[in-house]
Amino acid sequence: MPKDQNVAALKLDDYKYGFKDPDSYVFKSEKGLSKRIVEQISEMKEEPNWMLKFRLKGLEIYESKPVPQWGADLSQLDMDEIYFYVKPSEGEGRTWDEVPDDIKRTFDRLGIPEAEQKSLSGVGAQYESEMVYHRIKDDLAEQGVIFDSIETGLKNHPDLFKRYFATVIPSHDNKYAALNSAVWSGGSFIYVPPGVEVDIPLQAYFRVNSENMGQFERTLIIADEGAKLHYIEGCTAPTYSTNSFHSGVIEIIVNRGASVRYTTIQNWSNNMYNLVTQRARVEEDARMAWLDGNLGSKITMKYPSCFLMGRGASGEIMSIAYAGPGQHQDAGGKMIHAAPHTTSEIISKSISKGGGRSSYRGLVQVQKGAHNASSNVECDALLLDEEARTDTYPYIEIDENDASIGHEATVTKIGDEQLFYLMQRGLAEDEARTMVVRGFIEPISKHLPLEYAVELNRLVELEMEGSVG
Amino acid sequence: MTEKKELLVVEDLHAAVEGEEILRGVNLTICESELHALMGPNGSGKSTLAKVVAGHPAYAVTQGSIRYRGEDLLEMEVDERARKGLFMAFQYPSEIPGVTIAQFLRHAKSAQTGEDISVLDFYDDLKDAMNELDVDEKFAERFVNDGFSGGEKKRNEILQMAMLKPDFALLDETDSGLDIDALKIVADGVNTLHRERGHFGVLIITHYQRILNYIQPDFVHVMVDGRIVRSGDRELALELEAEGYESTRGQLTAAGS
Ligand SMILES: Nc1ncnc2c1ncn2[C@@H]1O[C@H](COP(=O)(O)OP(=O)(O)O)[C@@H](O)[C@H]1O
Ligand SMILES: [Mg+2]
Numbered sequence: 073m074p075k076d077q078n079v080a081a082l083k084l085d086d087y088k089y090g091f092k093d094p095d096s097y098v099f100k101s102e103k104g105l106s107k108r109i110v111e112q113i114s115e116m117k118e119e120p121n122w123m124l125k126f127r128l129k130g131l132e133i134y135e136s137k138p139v140p141q142w143g144a145d146l147s148q149l150d151m152d153e154i155y156f157y158v159k160p161s162e163g164e165g166r167t168w169d170e171v172p173d174d175i176k177r178t179f180d181r182l183g184i185p186e187a188e189q190k191s192l193s194g195v196g197a198q199y200e201s202e203m204v205y206h207r208i209k210d211d212l213a214e215q216g217v218i219f220d221s222i223e224t225g226l227k228n229h230p231d232l233f234k235r236y237f238a239t240v241i242p243s244h245d246n247k248y249a250a251l252n253s254a255v256w257s258g259g260s261f262i263y264v265p266p267g268v269e270v271d272i273p274l275q276a277y278f279r280v281n282s283e284n285m286g287q288f289e290r291t292l293i294i295a296d297e298g299a300k301l302h303y304i305e306g307c308t309a310p311t312y313s314t315n316s317f318h319s320g321v322i323e324i325i326v327n328r329g330a331s332v333r334y335t336t337i338q339n340w341s342n343n344m345y346n347l348v349t350q351r352a353r354v355e356e357d358a359r360m361a362w363l364d365g366n367l368g369s370k371i372t373m374k375y376p377s378c379f380l381m382g383r384g385a386s387g388e389i390m391s392i393a394y395a396g397p398g399q400h401q402d403a404g405g406k407m408i409h410a411a412p413h414t415t416s417e418i419i420s421k422s423i424s425k426g427g428g429r430s431s432y433r434g435l436v437q438v439q440k441g442a443h444n445a446s447s448n449v450e451c452d453a454l455l456l457d458e459e460a461r462t463d464t465y466p467y468i469e470i471d472e473n474d475a476s477i478g479h480e481a482t483v484t485k486i487g488d489e490q491l492f493y494l495m496q497r498g499l500a501e502d503e504a505r506t507m508v509v510r511g512f513i514e515p516i517s518k519h520l521p522l523e524y525a526v527e528l529n530r531l532v533e534l535e536m537e538g539s540v541g
Numbered sequence: 542m543t544e545k546k547e548l549l550v551v552e553d554l555h556a557a558v559e560g561e562e563i564l565r566g567v568n569l570t571i572c573e574s575e576l577h578a579l580m581g582p583n584g585s586g587k588s589t590l591a592k593v594v595a596g597h598p599a600y601a602v603t604q605g606s607i608r609y610r611g612e613d614l615l616e617m618e619v620d621e622r623a624r625k626g627l628f629m630a631f632q633y634p635s636e637i638p639g640v641t642i643a644q645f646l647r648h649a650k651s652a653q654t655g656e657d658i659s660v661l662d663f664y665d666d667l668k669d670a671m672n673e674l675d676v677d678e679k680f681a682e683r684f685v686n687d688g689f690s691g692g693e694k695k696r697n698e699i700l701q702m703a704m705l706k707p708d709f710a711l712l713d714e715t716d717s718g719l720d721i722d723a724l725k726i727v728a729d730g731v732n733t734l735h736r737e738r739g740h741f742g743v744l745i746i747t748h749y750q751r752i753l754n755y756i757q758p759d760f761v762h763v764m765v766d767g768r769i770v771r772s773g774d775r776e777l778a779l780e781l782e783a784e785g786y787e788s789t790r791g792q793l794t795a796a797g798s
Binding site for chain 1: 595596598599618619620622623634635636639640644645649653684705
């Protein structure tokens, strides 16, 4: 049984993605943030003038906004220590052979080319600040599906790009969206034409390698009428004693009748500040599903949202967070009902251990005129020991009285009787605990493609190692 | 006649929970292939005895010993006891949401055997066991005890027993709340193991002599206030059914305790 191999592997490594490679770059900005760096980025990317202006405006907004005082503690994040732009290579490969050897080796080690062959429609790979690889299966390209780096999207599809860029998440949305607007680099540009269904997922993989690195990818996804897409994002980094920083912006437009599923399995090393803004605009009868797995990082603040703008639009957010020692996962979601007959569901599950802290922070808003909206929120926290901590901050704002709103929150511990029961059947205590945890996340993991469900379970097993106290 | 081998030997067992003594000197010997029944009023300590034998951490053994197939059981962890072939069907089985019976059993089975079992072989066995116990095949895909009726929980315990094929089983009121058909199935489960595995021994805790029509016990014991106060054969169960526990209580008092 694979489980047993994993149990053996448990003893060997804690965070298996923590390896680092020698620094490799063709350009590295000086430490800290300045107007000069913003201009440099724009110049190196040979951007149109409107984008430079957009960036500089973003910088201005960023500097004018205070560091948020709610949520996780960001006081240890020193922006002067961060490298805001590191260009790893010249140009972006269309085959893995075009990717520099050392970088290719890293992605090999992470199993990306193999997964691409086996189970994906296309892959994008980002190393430090730039995408180093992007490729989509030919049949999808022939149907007009665009899957490029965001920079290539801007160059090759300027009108489409400009029509949607920053329309879902404007720069002034929050301090870190403004920062991303100023220094964004890398990320994907995706367009799925009307009626085209991309059933096998596209995946983007984000790797940070060097110390004190800041990664600011920007992704723009447009699913046109009746289109269908599943997109997966994975992230890892080496473990350093200093802090790294990741602040992405992901904007998704789900046009009439379209359906998009966006899955994140974030497994950053435990020195990463992960502050991400992701939001979808969901039109009539369209459907958006976020599946958000936050396993790594030191601090994550992330609240995927759906703006349900069209009649009958629906949104779903499923999130699973794991907070071990030294980690704070402040996650949740936002559902904005702005049209009649919109429906939403949030299921949030968190597991905390050894001083780890997880918070659910969510907003359900039903705006005036959004008749017959319905929303259901369920958040369940599992505490693995006495030091673990969990909090919930549910906000509900309802402006129509025909809305149907459900909210349920539970906090549980693994019961002694449960453990006794499982161990009476021969499972060791570690295994018994792992089994309860796996069961706890099942409502989420069942929505993952098989390989990712296996990976999630494996990660849980890793984290559970040594949890017997 | 060759001497029967001892399966479980409980000697002068005292056990307490939260400082309160519940078992006050239990003596009980069960040999291979023997079926024993344990009866007695509510609160007399029957479940406690079963849990102490299985190794529940809430109960502290303050005196006495338990040997299982010649080994000191009190030295072993709960899971180790289980892997040595000791099985307990719970009076109140726990719910494990999100984990299917099939997943659970497969883990348990491989923990017990210490080796990988092929998925196909496992499902073959599971299907056979389910047919035998007259449970629907969909049952295996349900989450362990999650939202089960009382009867379903009991069947699930017996299904697990059938799959794990223990050497010794403690059945704690597995017959309670079952209709006569379900009762027969539970009895079948026990009898099948008994037939297939010659040395298989059982301690069946029950309030009703009804199940003893289907599982023929070699011995019947009565527990009152944390001690076994009477032991006998099947006739004792019938007598208790007719006269209640009052007579045993009387004996206990007469014995001067
Ligand atoms: N975990 C426990 N905590 C506190 N009291 C307990 C616990 N388990 C059993 N007891 C007490 O021990 C006594 C015997 O209980 P039990 O063994 O369940 O009896 P029976 O199974 O014979 O009905 C009862 O008074 C019960 O309340
Ligand atoms: Mg009992």
